[in-house]
Amino acid sequence: MLRGARPHEDEYDPPRGGGGAGGGPPGDSGDPAAAEQQEHRFEKALREKKGFIIKQMKEDGACLFRAVADQVYGDQDMHEVVRKHCMDYLMKNADYFSNYVTEDFTTYINRKRKSNCHGNHIEMQAMAEMYNRPVEVYQYGTEPINTFHGIQQNEDEPIRVSYHRNVHYNSVVNPNKATIGVGLGLPAYKPGYAEQSLMKNAIKTSEESWIEQQMLEDKKRATDWEATNEAIEEQVARESYLQWLRDQEKQARQPRKASATCSSATAAAAGGPEEWSGRSPRQRSAAPSPEHPGLHTELVPPSGKPPSPGTGPPKPPSPCAPAR
Known part of the structure; x- marks a missing residue:
């Protein structure tokens, strides 16, 4: 039952009694x-x-x-x-x-x-x-x-x-x-249904956002992997090219060295036995005597005549001459 309201009662009138100081409300x-x-x-x-x-x-x-x-x-x-x-x-x-x-x-x-x-x-x-x-x-x-x-x-x-x-x-x-x-x-209202629906929508949105984020991360990783592979391939190609240049330079040096050796050997052969033997004709023709080891005897041909100038032992073949 409602209690009577005073003409200007603008708030609830609580039961009187204990609770406040001096017995007030x-x-x-x-x-x-x-x-x-x-x-x-x-x-x-x-x-x-x-x-x-x-x-x-x-x-x-x-x-x-x-x-x-x-x-x-x-x-x-x-x-x-x-x-x-x-x-x-x-x-x-x-x-x-x-x-x-x-x-x-x-x-x-x-x-x-x-x-x-x-x-x-x-x-x-x-x-x-x-x-x-x-x-x-x-x-x-x-x-x-x-x-x-x-x-x-x-x-x-x-x-x-x-x-x-x-x-x-x-x-x-x-x-x-x-x-x-x-x-x-x-009609057909259920308490909390709106909150549950909002929660489901929020979870669905969160899951979709997570999936999109994962797809973006996968795409980034794939792009990084491709970039890494390209960098590796470029580095391998560069190293291969540098190695090819080194091999070419090495091969280019080898013919010049062989040519210099051939030129030196040809010059020694053209200079006669004195150039390539390193001893004088007398040193080459002299041999120790069996009776006198300290003396040398002249090597003369069986005819008893000294060899004519320009004759002597055959020249050794040139090291650069082609084999026959």
């Missing part, structure tokens, strides 16, 4: 340092005990609608859409909701349509019915201080909001369960 200690520590303890408790994460919403008067938009649409910037649908729903069900507003209901709706006007428990009840999802409110504890139910009961994940310093709402999400799109009445 939780988070109303008046000490900024203590309030900051309380915020950290609150976030840590929700994360460790429930696995929930508090997502900070912009503090501009639309924080409640931002928190709901974050969980329904996945984007807090769609808060104006959520606000419009909520106000339209309240007007269509004015006979029921007007009982909980003390001011003129039309005036109330017109005021709440402004983008910087805070939402309260009346709007939470309307949004719980609109999206057919429970709305849970957490305030510095791991259990909700209030829960607004829709008309029909179902197993859909609740819309969770956290209430801070009695003036601000944040979005409380369960990262292990998909909630975006739940309650929009989309």
Whole structure:
């Protein structure tokens, strides 16, 4: 049952009692340092005990609608859409909701349509019915201080909001369960299907990119291999050519050396026995005497006449003369 709303009640009115300093509501200690520590303890408790994460919403008067938009649409910037649908729903069900507003209901709706006007428990009840999802409110504890139910009961994940310093709402999400799109009445919609589809597309794109990268790397390696082979072939051809030049130079030197040897031998043969024997005619014709080893005798022909000039032992053949 909704509690009566005061004419200018622009935020949720939490249960009175302990929690804050002096018996005030939780988070109303008046000490900024203590309030900051309380915020950290609150976030840590929700994360460790429930696995929930508090997502900070912009503090501009639309924080409640931002928190709901974050969980329904996945984007807090769609808060104006959520606000419009909520106000339209309240007007269509004015006979029921007007009982909980003390001011003129039309005036109330017109005021709440402004983008910087805070939402309260009346709007939470309307949004719980609109999206057919429970709305849970957490305030510095791991259990909700209030829960607004829709008309029909179902197993859909609740819309969770956290209430801070009695003036601000944040979005409380369960990262292990998909909630975006739940309650929009989309036919055949499955929570998390969009995320799964995006993940599959991302994996497919990543695999295709990896394959293209591998093909590019293989092409680069093939190009490098071809360039290396060309360099090796060029080096082998260069070495072969240099070796051929060395062989040609070596062969060109060998005929000149043989020609010089032939020229020297021909000159020695043309000069007579004196040139190629290295001894005088007398030394060649003299021989030691058997009776007197220290004396030499003249070699005379059997006729007893000395040899005529120009005669003597035959000349040795020229080393360069062709064989017969």
